[in-house]
Amino acid sequence: MMSKARVRLPSKAKKGEVIEIKTLINHTMESGQRKDSAGNPIPRQIINKMTATFNGKEILNATLHPGVSANPYISFFTKVEESGTFEFVWHDDDGSTVKETAKITVG
Amino acid sequence: MRAVKRRDVLRGAAALAAAGTVVLTLRPARATPEKTAEVMGKLIGGKTAKEGRVTLTMPQIAENGNTVPLTVSVESPMTEKDYVKAVHILADGNPEPAVATFGFTPQIGKAEISTRMRMAKTQNIWAVAEMSDGSAWMTKTEVKVTIGGCGG
Numbered sequence: 293m294m295s296k297a298r299v300r301l302p303s304k305a306k307k308g309e310v311i312e313i314k315t316l317i318n319h320t321m322e323s324g325q326r327k328d329s330a331g332n333p334i335p336r337q338i339i340n341k342m343t344a345t346f347n348g349k350e351i352l353n354a355t356l357h358p359g360v361s362a363n364p365y366i367s368f369f370t371k372v373e374e375s376g377t378f379e380f381v382w383h384d385d386d387g388s389t390v391k392e393t394a395k396i397t398v399g
Numbered sequence: 400m401r402a403v404k405r406r407d408v409l410r411g412a413a414a415l416a417a418a419g420t421v422v423l424t425l426r427p428a429r430a431t432p433e434k435t436a437e438v439m440g441k442l443i444g445g446k447t448a449k450e451g452r453v454t455l456t457m458p459q460i461a462e463n464g465n466t467v468p469l470t471v472s473v474e475s476p477m478t479e480k481d482y483v484k485a486v487h488i489l490a491d492g493n494p495e496p497a498v499a500t501f502g503f504t505p506q507i508g509k510a511e512i513s514t515r516m517r518m519a520k521t522q523n524i525w526a527v528a529e530m531s532d533g534s535a536w537m538t539k540t541e542v543k544v545t546i547g548g549c550g551g
Contacts, residue, residue: 310508323517325494351506359490359498361466361515361548368501371477371508 297392299380304397305372313344314367317382317390323358339364341383347376372398428494429519435491439527439537442487442500448527448537453486455526455540464518464548473510473528473536477503483510485529492522517548 297317305311317339324336342354342364351370364382375398382390430438439448452474461467475483482505488498501512510528518524521544527537 323494346506349506351504353502355500355502357495357497357499359488359493359495359517361517365513365515366501367513369507369509369511371506 297380297382297390299378299392299394301378301394301396303395304399307373307398308371309398310369310371311396312367312369313378314365315342315344315380315392316363316365317342318363319382319384321356321358321360321362321364325358337385339382340385342366343381344368344370345379346370346372347374372396374398429492430490430494430496432491432523435489435496435525438496439487439489439525442489442497443527443529443535446529446533446535448535450537452536453526453528453538455524455538457524457540457542459541460543460545461518462545464520464544464546466515466548467518467542467544468513468515469524469526470511470513471526471528475510475528475530477505477508477510479505480531482531483528484531486510486512487525487527487529488514488516489525489527490516490518490522491525493517493519498524518542518544519547520544 300314302311319339322334322337326334328334338358339356343350344352352368354366356364378394380392454472456470471486473483483503486501489496490498498516499514523539523541525537525539527535529535
């Protein structure tokens with residue numbers, strides 16, 4: 293069900309700079325609203341949560357509902373004061389998670 | 400009346416092929432503005448959201464309701480003392496009014512977020528911001544949908 297997530301952000305930034313982070317994960321986001329050819333409801337299975345941390349501290353969290361499009365895309369900003377590592381975690385309805393990390397050098 | 404572009408027809412055909420055996424027959428119940436206001440009230444803890452401070456940028460006409468881009472930005476200094484705590488997106492004509500909630504921290508530095516949403520039909524999209532001072536602000540925008548999303 294799950295496949296690789298993609299994250300795009302600059303590898304370098306100045307101290308105090310506000311950078312943009314773009315994230316995407318391939319996922320059908322099955323809404324639970326559809327039926328198959330036999331008329332049976334297709335069970336909901338979506339990415340219901342995404343969190344972003346920097347050096348272990350949460351900077352953003354997202355709660356997603358079936359109204360979010362397939363292959364959920366989220367872009368946001370963050371102000372960087374030091375070098376470190378971003379970690380992004382996506383949570384599937386089935387309990388599985390996908391993690392992706394990205395480093396940034398601030399100086 | 401807009402002429403149907405060949406590209407759009409091809410894209411639609413590709414989407415149907417991708418859906419495979421799925422037959423799109425279900426007509427789920429839709430949210431209403433009243434129901435959406437109720438859901439919003441619960442999300443923001445019973446507060447009343449005032450109009451203002453929130454900008455929701457979306458296309459006026461969405462050709463494909465399966466993926467409609469949106470950007471929410473909120474007037475806020477995003478400091479430790481004064482920041483946006485959360486942004487909620489709601490849709491008053493989708494099967495479920497709640498679309499997404501984004502929990503912000505002062506660390507994000509700029510109160511702006513972008514994503515893509517499904518729209519079942521032409522309707523109003525609501526963006527609501529909860530501030531660290533306890534106030535709540537909102538805006539609504541109507542988006543016309545040519546081909547509905549939500550697989551319904």
